[in-house]
Amino acid sequence: MNMPRRVEPEWLDELPPQDARAMRSRRDLQRINALMANAAIVARELERGFPDESPRAIAEIGAGDGTFMLRLAERTAARAKDVHVVLLDRQDLVASETIGKFASLGWQAQAVTADVFEWLAQPGGQVFEVIIANLFLHHFDVAELRALLALATGRTRTFIACEPRRSGLALLGSRLLGIAGCNDVSRHDAVVSVHAGFSGRELSALWPAGRTWALEEHARGMFSHCLVGSRTNVDNAASRDRRT
Template sequence: MLRIVTEEILDRLPPDDPEAVRSRADLRRINFLMGNSRWILRQVARHRAVAEKGIVELGAGEGVLLRRLSEFGPATGIDLVPRPPGLAETIAWQVGDALAADRSGGILVANLFLHHFEGEALAALGNLARNFELLVAVEPFRSPRALQLGRGMNAFVGPVTRHDMEASIRAGFRIGELAPALGLGRWRFSERTSWRGGLRVLAWRDA
């Protein structure tokens, strides 16, 4: 499967659009089924000393994961959407393009975020990652089996999610692709796939 990056419908819908609201609910269920947040939180818990230097989540959305991340250290969410209601005042929020973000800290988190980008945009995110000690990411694993699993959920999700889920998988990554794409060739990468269709990535600077 060649990697193909196309625009996802949710990215162009206003946050309060009913289809966007439904799609975000679908994404919460998909994240739960894939075990993404649970895996990310386990990795952050194993690196508490690094987390205490600050955690930044790219594409933090509704702040669901960000709230849990804030239990391990100072947390900041970056997204194009406004600050989620009810987010604790101790959690920072930056409205804007992650590609232009000027942040640093201990851990950079990306949950189903990096696959939206290619080329120079991914390289820019790699430059941002260099301001951190550890990158923790989950991305779609680009494979026929992942497509099959995604299509098996079509009856349970809305039309936006049906389109975006397949687009996400086709824009996902295979093992060994992210390091050169991000320009982090000198970093150490641990990449594993899950049977649920995810590519789980840990990356850190090689001392």
């Protein structure tokens, strides 16, 4: 299916956080993440990337209410204790109960409210072992993505993105979300998200040149598309030296 990429505004981004339809749509998002199996997909990528020792410093950009990261933490907590996780979003959405659930897994979660570009560009900002983006990169056009990925490479040694796959099957799935009880906002945004999603090696093509990174980009599950960027060993040593 030939689907040119198209980025359009999502309703959830424009509704006030406390709007009833927005709150309902964020709960739908938890179900959509479960249907896409995104926590399982990212957990597998983490295990592959960190076979010996789990990362202790993780950030999620565009983390929403933090529940995607909580599902990921539940999957990895058995092998990953004493983890510090930053949940970055431009909206203040993380409930104190969610922070408490991280704590019961032995993870220290910190919600940060900021624009991703400003936060990534902060001089002297922490360098993380992993930055994760889940259902986030598709919000941005090519120029913004180039800028975001370039900034992210200065703040992490592994970058994992799990995004909507731009495919006929994903489009069909997004159109059937009414059956799963999702509201009008979620149904609209799901279709828009698939059109703004990725296929092939579109994200790798936007990765900044001139640094030593290993890139893998694949379809994952039925509806998802993943990019994993890892600094090679030479750069890892430099990153460890710089870490604060």
